[in-house]
Amino acid sequence: MKRGILLIIGLLLIGGLGANALQQMLELEENGVRNADLYYNIGVGYWQTGQSGMANLYFLRSLNLNSAHKPAKENLDYVIALSQDKDLYPQRPFLLRIFYASYDFMNLNRMAVLSLILFALTGLCLHWLLHYDPLKERGLPTLVFVIVLLLFLSSVGFLGSKAYRQQHNNRAVLISARVDLRAGASMGAARIAVLHEAAILRVEKREKLWCLVHSPDGKRGWLKNEDVAWVINPAR
Amino acid sequence: MKHSYIWCLMILLFVPWLLGGISVKASVNKYTITSAERLEYTIEVSSESSFSMSEPSPPSIPNFSFVNMRSSSSSSTSIVGFKRTQRISRSFVYYFMPKSEGKSKIPAQKIEIANKVYSTPEFEITVVKAVGGWQSQPSPAIDPFAAFNDPNLPWSANRIQGKTVLVARLPQHTVYRGQPLIVSYYLITDQMVRSFKLEDERDFPGYGKSIYEQPNSLEYEVVNYEGKRFQSALIKKMVLLPNEVGKLQVPRLQGTARIYEFGYLSQTLSSQEEYFEVLPLPVSNVPEGFGGAVGSFELSESINAKQINLGEAITLSLRIAGKGNFNQFANPSLESAAAQISNPLAVDRINAGIEGSRILQYTIVPSNKGVFRMPGLKFSWFDPASRSYHSYQSPQTEITVNSANVISYFSGLLEGSSPKTLRPMLSRPSYPQYRSYLHRTWYWLIVALLGLAIVISVWQAIDKKRRRSDPALYLRNKAARNLKRWLRESNEAAKRGSRDFYALAERSLARFLFEKYSIPIGLSTADKLQKLSEAGINPDLLQRCAAFFERCAKARFSPDEIQAIQISEDMLTLNQLVMSFVADPGKGEEK
Numbered sequence: 001m002k003r004g005i006l007l008i009i010g011l012l013l014i015g016g017l018g019a020n021a022l023q024q025m026l027e028l029e030e031n032g033v034r035n036a037d038l039y040y041n042i043g044v045g046y047w048q049t050g051q052s053g054m055a056n057l058y059f060l061r062s063l064n065l066n067s068a069h070k071p072a073k074e075n076l077d078y079v080i081a082l083s084q085d086k087d088l089y090p091q092r093p094f095l096l097r098i099f100y101a102s103y104d105f106m107n108l109n110r111m112a113v114l115s116l117i118l119f120a121l122t123g124l125c126l127h128w129l130l131h132y133d134p135l136k137e138r139g140l141p142t143l144v145f146v147i148v149l150l151l152f153l154s155s156v157g158f159l160g161s162k163a164y165r166q167q168h169n170n171r172a173v174l175i176s177a178r179v180d181l182r183a184g185a186s187m188g189a190a191r192i193a194v195l196h197e198a199a200i201l202r203v204e205k206r207e208k209l210w211c212l213v214h215s216p217d218g219k220r221g222w223l224k225n226e227d228v229a230w231v232i233n234p235a236r
Numbered sequence: 237m238k239h240s241y242i243w244c245l246m247i248l249l250f251v252p253w254l255l256g257g258i259s260v261k262a263s264v265n266k267y268t269i270t271s272a273e274r275l276e277y278t279i280e281v282s283s284e285s286s287f288s289m290s291e292p293s294p295p296s297i298p299n300f301s302f303v304n305m306r307s308s309s310s311s312s313t314s315i316v317g318f319k320r321t322q323r324i325s326r327s328f329v330y331y332f333m334p335k336s337e338g339k340s341k342i343p344a345q346k347i348e349i350a351n352k353v354y355s356t357p358e359f360e361i362t363v364v365k366a367v368g369g370w371q372s373q374p375s376p377a378i379d380p381f382a383a384f385n386d387p388n389l390p391w392s393a394n395r396i397q398g399k400t401v402l403v404a405r406l407p408q409h410t411v412y413r414g415q416p417l418i419v420s421y422y423l424i425t426d427q428m429v430r431s432f433k434l435e436d437e438r439d440f441p442g443y444g445k446s447i448y449e450q451p452n453s454l455e456y457e458v459v460n461y462e463g464k465r466f467q468s469a470l471i472k473k474m475v476l477l478p479n480e481v482g483k484l485q486v487p488r489l490q491g492t493a494r495i496y497e498f499g500y501l502s503q504t505l506s507s508q509e510e511y512f513e514v515l516p517l518p519v520s521n522v523p524e525g526f527g528g529a530v531g532s533f534e535l536s537e538s539i540n541a542k543q544i545n546l547g548e549a550i551t552l553s554l555r556i557a558g559k560g561n562f563n564q565f566a567n568p569s570l571e572s573a574a575a576q577i578s579n580p581l582a583v584d585r586i587n588a589g590i591e592g593s594r595i596l597q598y599t600i601v602p603s604n605k606g607v608f609r610m611p612g613l614k615f616s617w618f619d620p621a622s623r624s625y626h627s628y629q630s631p632q633t634e635i636t637v638n639s640a641n642v643i644s645y646f647s648g649l650l651e652g653s654s655p656k657t658l659r660p661m662l663s664r665p666s667y668p669q670y671r672s673y674l675h676r677t678w679y680w681l682i683v684a685l686l687g688l689a690i691v692i693s694v695w696q697a698i699d700k701k702r703r704r705s706d707p708a709l710y711l712r713n714k715a716a717r718n719l720k721r722w723l724r725e726s727n728e729a730a731k732r733g734s735r736d737f738y739a740l741a742e743r744s745l746a747r748f749l750f751e752k753y754s755i756p757i758g759l760s761t762a763d764k765l766q767k768l769s770e771a772g773i774n775p776d777l778l779q780r781c782a783a784f785f786e787r788c789a790k791a792r793f794s795p796d797e798i799q800a801i802q803i804s805e806d807m808l809t810l811n812q813l814v815m816s817f818v819a820d821p822g823k824g825e826e827k
Contacts, residue, residue, distance in 0.1 A: 028667060032669075033667050033669055034669060034670045035667035035668060035669065035670050036670065037662050037664050037667060038664075038667040040662060041661045041662060041664070044658065044659075044660065044661045045661070047658055065670050066670075070547070071659045071662065074659055075658050075659055078657070078658050078659075079658075108672045108673075108674070109672055112673040112674055112679065113673065116679070116682060116683065116686075119683065119686055120686055123686055123689055123690040123693070126693065126694070127690070127693040127697075130694060130696075130697035131693070131696070131697055131700070134704065159674075163672070163674055166672070
């Protein structure tokens with residue numbers, strides 16, 4: 001009897017150890033854990049099970065929390081390069097790519113620290129300017145103060161923008177294999193384009209059963225909600 | 237209404253021009269035939285000018301079997317009223333035999349001539365039972381190719397001479413298990429075979445196969461076959477990859493050749509039986525990690541960088557080129573505890589799965605900075621030519637891994653968005669909950685402190701500016717501000733009826749005089765009065781001030797109890813005195 005119980009316990013342990021890693025990570029997410037590495041690993045797990053749409057969704061979720069998550073960015077680019085809709089994505093000029101790379105490198109936390117440093121610098125420059133010897137020319141401290149102030153205001157602007165986008169990310173991913181983008185919110189509406197799994201969309205409006213989206217090449221049309229997964233789940 | 241008539245007229249006028257004078261007609265010899273009769277379906281194309289067209293394929297008629305066809309062409313010229321008219325026509329006659337009684341429909345045929353498509357009408361054919369005893373024709377319905385002997389057809393079977401065969405040829409009859417074997421199928425004929433339609437391919441157990449080459453048309457060359465001169469055309473080449481040992485039979489092809497012999501006739505052909513022997517791979521000296529590769533290979537490898545920053549990836553490319561069973565061996569694995577290594581991405585440039593090159597790309601991300609020693613890659617294969625195993629061992633390579641920096645984040649910018657492999661999962665012991673700095677208390681505490689520091693700095697600067705622009709006014713205001721505080725202390729002592737009032741009052745007045753007239757606090761009362769006098773203070777006020785100082789000195793050192801009412805009165809005196817000093821600017825302040 002004892003041996004039987006021990007055998008059952010042993011089997012349960014072995015089964016537990018061999019449980020799907022993806023399932024475990026999804027359970028963590030279900031429990032409310034928000035972590036860029038967790039999302040990234042879930043994305044890789046989905047890719048390994050052949051679900052490129054869900055993989056892209058989780059890479060985007062990872063980047064939503066940490067825009068400087070380099071592995072997630074690289075894997076997202078990789079999945080896009082393999083998708084059927086890869087030609088729909090715009091090719092950005094080199095300088096614009098540098099700007100976006102810099103913008104992504106400055107994730108929300110880095111931008112917050114930068115804003116704090118610039119705030120301190122602005123305060124110091126203001127102090128220097130206000131307590132500057134009145135008998136001397138004030139050109140230099142004024143110039144430095146204005147430059148630092150502009151930098152500070154820019155960083156605060158970017159910080160606000162990033163914080164807002166993190167909370168209100170309007171991107172979504174197509175999770176069905178092949179879907180028609182339609183001119184209206186009905187199956188009888190004219191077909192505008194054909195989109196495939198893993199296409200990244202920008203959601204403009206969401207209704208009960210349909211949502212108005214923009215395809216990667218800018219086409220605007222309606223898709224069924226069941227074909228789309230949101231980076232920020234509106235149900236949450 | 238008028239417009240519609242005009243349009244109809246225009247269309248009628250332009251139709252012949254649009255069609256270029258080509259007419260396509262279809263007809264049948266009978267709409268109702270007996271089961272013993274033959275159906276003739278004719279397509280006739282005519283035009284006033286020459287045209288070129290390919291032979292239409294025979295229609296597929298339910299319940300009928302296609303027997304044969306013939307084609308003919310004719311041209312006629314007529315001159316009427318000095319006008320020369322030419323007519324060129326081609327006709328195609330298809331012969332069918334009914335299989336059973338009933339109704340069948342000949343579908344409309346699409347015929348393409350000079351990039352235009354013409355359509356023929358549909359026909360409905362009824363097959364009825366043959367009248368008993370009446371057999372004017374033989375019944376080839378059982379075997380459509382029995383029409384060779386039909387004396388009613390415009391050719392005669394005894395006029396067909398020649399030989400057409402389908403043969404399979406092997407470069408060798410003995411191979412090793414896994415070694416690719418190319419089988420070539422040739423059509424060999426001394427007749428006018430215009431086309432060959434491959435209809436069936438029968439496989440036998442023991443191998444996998446893939447197409448190596450399949451021409452679209454018959455390209456003849458002269459060969460010597462069975463001691464005679466024949467024409468030979470390649471039909472198909474296929475690759476066999478044996479996975480069993482022993483005697484195996486090659487696939488048998490079957491198809492129909494269309495032979496031109498005063499008209500077209502069809503002949504079914506099958507390739508002859510052909511066998512080959514498969515030997516097992518030698519069991520001695522099998523190298524460790526042998527993955528089943530059989531063939532002749534050349535290997536080389538390359539690394540995209542020998543010095544990287546921590547967090548960056550390096551790509552190791554292993555190129556396997558040659559001829560062998562590319563689709564049957566496992567890719568060599570690369571493992572290291574000091575790095576994350578992806579599964580290899582295979583980039584194939586392989587023909588029919590047996591010859592060409594395969595590039596395996598491994599993405600490696602070292603875990604630590606320092607010197608990373610690349611793990612060795614080993615690939616083994618069996619070479620049938622030398623009948624021995626060979627191995628490739630990659631050389632030891634050291635990669636320098638520097639500390640990560642900000643620039644390393646941008647290292648992939650110039651590469652564009654074309655990563656070669658998916659990066660693997662990250663090894664994390666736990667996943668802490670994400671909270672941005674904006675949601676943390678310490679962040680906003682620092683912001684508040686910095687804001688406070690800025691406010692203090694600004695206030696000081698304003699204060700400094702006031703003192704600099706009007707020092708007297710500044711001092712006066714400051715004294716008035718401080719006086720309120722000092723008087724408040726004295727007032728509280730007076731309310732309590734405390735003897736301390738006199739000490740506080742004396743000190744308050746002394747401080748006030750110091751701040752307003754810069755009279756040192758440490759001076760004696762007489763010296764203070766002297767300084768006040770020098771400052772041009774009203775003598776009456778000076779006298780009252782002297783009296784108050786004297787009163788304070790007496791009260792402080794008096795052994796008697798002081799009444800609270802007395803303290804209140806003195807408090808009132810102090811207030812009046814201070815108000816008088818505030819009202820009297822003095823000599824120094826007037827300046």
